[in-house]
Amino acid sequence: MRKKCLEMIYNLALQDPRIVFLGSDLGAGTMSEFRNDMPDRFFMEGICEANLIGMAAGMAMEGKIPYVNTIAPFLTRRAYEQIILDLCLHNIPVRLVGNGGGLVYAPLGPTHQVIEDFAALRSIPNMCILSPSDAREMEKMMPETVNWPGPIYIRLAKGYDPIVTPLNLPFVIGKAVPVKIGKDILITTTGITLNIALEAEKLLKNDKNHNLTPTILHLPTIKPFDKDTVSKFIKDATIIVSVEEHSITGGLGSAVAELLAEKNDLKPRKFKRIGIPDKFSDRYGSQNDLLKYFGITPENVEKIILKLWESE
Amino acid sequence: MQYRSNEPNWDDRDRFILSKGHGCLALYVMLEEKGFISPKDLKKFCAFDGILGGHPERSKIPGVEASTGSLGHGLSIGIGMALRARMDQKGYRVFVVAGDGECNEGSIWEAALCASKHRLDNLTLIIDYNHMQSYGLTEQIFPLEPLSEKLKAFNFSVKEIDGHDVNALKEKLSSLPFSLHKKPSALICHTVKGKGISGVEHNLKWHHSNKVDSELAQKLIQGIL
Structure with missing residues (x-):
């Protein structure tokens, strides 16, 4: 997915002279093609995220469309005030491309695991947050980022993630994507958890004792949150779960919960957020190890849904 | 320029x-002097319906390139x-x-x-x-x-x-x-902070001081003149 994203930035920049690329001391050779072919629009700066975002802001105020790429936690944590004031207050088209969203950098510990980026950025006016599930969705998404009028944060997954996005659906910023239409149960996903939900759906369908067919609503845009589509699917569901590679505080689950809590005309629904608990990880291992540790797996999604179902 | x-x-x-950005009063006076904003705008400094706040904003004020403050x-x-x-x-x-x-x-x-x-x-x-x-x-x-x-x-x-x-x-x-x-x-x-104003010049108390009644204001203006 990361490879596809950078490849798309290069291709889009070939066609659009407004696009510039800024990196913060990225790995040797990253975007070398961009550097060779468009050297005047390529900026590999030092480890100085605050300055990098301020620079990008200055360029965007002058009509450029900067794509700024570095490791997600440093991009969102270190330069938070620059994101709020330089980008969001000015409402300018800078694209922040964060490598390794969620638990990707599992072996490197909590300093590198960004579990609160949605929460931190979702509360800033004018911010747009994109979290695609795979390279195919990335490919459809990137052209849409060029002319979006305000700032965008793009959360990248690990790379070589399973391709699960439906081929035939277009990507529209701010639109949720119904990937499976079932009944009674609604699973909302973002990023790589679409794959986890699809696996959970198979498990539920294969369970002949319960015979459940959940709807899967994928939200590659966390903000602006597609209230209309989520509302539509909430209406027809009695059980709703959110699955995300993010803290249960402030991310997709919170966005769904906020909407659900204000649906005063609906009869009460059963709802559960599945994500990272409100704690820093105390384990290392791989991304999959930590996903399992925190219960962000198809098996746990199935188990939680069955528990909610059986308590009907 | x-x-x-x-x-x-x-x-x-x-x-x-x-x-x-906190030095915006000097900027606002210059912007008015050079015709970017009107004398009416100056009168509404920090007013609810004014365009000139306690820190300058690009989206509101012609001639301001970047909103600053922090x-x-x-x-x-x-x-x-x-x-x-x-x-x-x-x-x-x-x-x-x-x-x-x-x-x-x-x-x-x-x-x-x-x-x-x-x-x-x-x-x-x-x-x-x-x-x-x-x-x-x-x-x-x-x-x-x-x-x-x-x-x-x-x-x-x-x-x-x-x-x-x-x-x-x-x-x-x-x-x-x-x-x-x-x-x-x-x-x-x-x-020198407050240069040329008696009692204010290089006086730490005036770094944030904003309690100026009309009597004191007159006194300060006379001090400058």
Whole structure:
């Protein structure tokens, strides 16, 4: 997915002279093609995220469309005030491309695991947050980022993630994507958890004792949150779960919960957020190890849904 | 500076960023003097329906290039603007005014490294060095000295003047860039807070003081005249 994203930035920049690329001391050779072919629009700066975002802001105020790429936690944590004031207050088209969203950098510990980026950025006016599930969705998404009028944060997954996005659906910023239409149960996903939900759906369908067919609503845009589509699917569901590679505080689950809590005309629904608990990880291992540790797996999604179902 | 007040977004204008946004009153008076805003706007400083707030905002005020207020942002934004001039072969220059207290911020020094890396001779950093910050003297709170040497070590071409000497300011700002070796310029302006106003000059109590009734205001105005 990361490879596809950078490849798309290069291709889009070939066609659009407004696009510039800024990196913060990225790995040797990253975007070398961009550097060779468009050297005047390529900026590999030092480890100085605050300055990098301020620079990008200055360029965007002058009509450029900067794509700024570095490791997600440093991009969102270190330069938070620059994101709020330089980008969001000015409402300018800078694209922040964060490598390794969620638990990707599992072996490197909590300093590198960004579990609160949605929460931190979702509360800033004018911010747009994109979290695609795979390279195919990335490919459809990137052209849409060029002319979006305000700032965008793009959360990248690990790379070589399973391709699960439906081929035939277009990507529209701010639109949720119904990937499976079932009944009674609604699973909302973002990023790589679409794959986890699809696996959970198979498990539920294969369970002949319960015979459940959940709807899967994928939200590659966390903000602006597609209230209309989520509302539509909430209406027809009695059980709703959110699955995300993010803290249960402030991310997709919170966005769904906020909407659900204000649906005063609906009869009460059963709802559960599945994500990272409100704690820093105390384990290392791989991304999959930590996903399992925190219960962000198809098996746990199935188990939680069955528990909610059986308590009907 | 090159500018057109009747065409504030004229692409070839020189860019001015007041990074120490709290100094906006001086900026607003200049913008009115040069025709960017009206005398009516000035009368509504910080008013509910005014455009001039306690810190300047780009989206509201013609002639304001960047919204500032939180310190340490303006120089990086100015670098982005200066780099764009280079990318598009534009001849405009970028001026950033920062405070001495603002130079406590690490982001100023990140930006200083960056400006010298890119050899931005179209960028000038002007430092209002009044030697005083909120709690006390700069040299007691967070010493900057030797400031000139620090900036030189960061590869700026540096000059120092008395910031109240208008002729010296004109002379120095007419000789930009200070170096012919593609370096960013820095002009350190030694100033005195409240200069020329009896009782206010270099008085820490006036750093944030805003309790001015009409009687005191008259007295202060007379003090200036």
